[in-house]
Amino acid sequence: MPKVLIVGAGLSGLTTAYALENSNFDVEILEARPRLGGRIYTLKDKNYNLELGATWFGLQHTSLLALIKQLEIPYKHQENGREAIYDFRPKGNLERFQIPKQGPPTYKIIGGTSSLIDKLHQEISASIHYKEVVNSVKFDNHFIVETEHNQFKADYLVISIPTQLLAHTIEFEPSLPESFKVLLSKTHTWMSDSIKFSVAFDSGFWKNERFIGTLMSQHQIIQEMYDHSDMDDLQNALVGFLNSSYSVLSEKERKAQFLKQLEGIFSNNTSSISTYADVNWRNEKYTIHEEAESLVPHQNNGNARLRQVFFDERLFFSASETAAQTPGYMDGAVHRGMEVADLLLKKLV
Ligand SMILES: Cc1cc2nc3c(=O)[nH]c(=O)nc-3n(C[C@H](O)[C@H](O)[C@H](O)COP(=O)(O)OP(=O)(O)OC[C@H]3O[C@@H](n4cnc5c(N)ncnc54)[C@H](O)[C@@H]3O)c2cc1C
Incomplete structure (x- = not known):
């Protein structure tokens, strides 16, 4: 052979x-x-699926979709809620804005990529x-x-x-x-230049009818953040990208900066954080x-x-x-x- x-x-x-x-x-x-x-790379920790690599795909990704269907892998919509927070600090404030009606939907694999x-x-x-x-x-x-x-x-x-x-x-x-x-x-x-983070909480305290965690900022450590809860909501999690200028910090130092920003957004209500992980792909x-x-x-x-x-x-x-x-x-x-x-x-x- x-x-x-x-x-x-x-x-x-x-x-x-x-x-x-x-x-x-x-x-x-x-x-x-x-x-x-x-x-x-989906890190499994305390029954959470922490997504630290590739996550999203769309209907134009026909080869991937065909494979996923052939392998009978379940997937679902990425929900972003109706409102996002824009964190203009330190040059401004936290502001809410309506997320424009979405274009083509994006999907992710249930249980992690x-x-x-x-x-x-x-x-x-x-x-x-x-x-x-x-x-x-x-x-x-x-x-x-x-x-x-x-x-x-x-x-x-x-x-x-x-x-x-x-x-x-x-x-x-x-x-x-x-x-x-x-x-x-x-x-x-x-x-390869990105720092991806994933964080899981014991409760989904931040979620309401309008806001489910979508955040953008330019001058803070969190650059983009999205909901990453599971379909059945057994997992309350957020996922996103950190500003690559923070790549010189250790993971522990990035986590401290991350929590500081999040506490400002969630009014110090981050005590139910269960697990944080990030990967600086440049390393x-x-x-x-x-x-x-x-x-x-x-x-x-x-x-x-x-x-x-x-x-x-x-x-x-x-x-x-x-x-x-x-x-x-x-x-x-x-x-x-x-x-x-x-x-x-x-x-x-
Ligand atoms: C943070 C992040 C987020 C992303 N988000 C998305 C997304 O949302 N949607 C999307 O479609 N794509 C996304 N991507 C891109 C997606 O991950 C890649 O397109 C895809 O996984 C690439 O697969 P690959 O097999 O070509 O390469 P790789 O996944 O890089 O695989 C190459 C393999 O080769 C191994 N290797 C390297 N050197 C050697 C060696 N010398 N000898 C033996 N083995 C070696 C590596 O360990 C690795 O396992 C993301 C990527 C990253 C890093």
């Missing part, structure tokens, strides 16, 4: 493995982290090797892929790690064309390299040259940013993950 090695067990890599299930390929996955999902990753994991029989950080790829009729302690052989190679990270971390022999390496290093990794070394150049959001995302195949058409790149449809988003990861699986299946014909 020809061997396919997939580097990266994020949504794209797992989607390819899922689409190759029951094919005549022997599939193996190498994952740097001790967990699956990459930029999808990691349910999608867990379901894909259940569906695939490929062996997954955790904590295997790929650092070199050699090709001479077949691939030899090296991690710090191990070597893996393969007939086909799918690399699903973010393209900008790839440019800084994996050596190829023979070398990839110089112009292609430049393109990789100048392809923005969506959301996630398996998402973005510390020396990666700052790029314009979505720069080069979806560039057709990222979908070039190399080494006798046996090496594929498949991170979301390489996708022809909605690159950078979960939908892009699924779209490209499926496309690469199709290209591989054609090799068997």
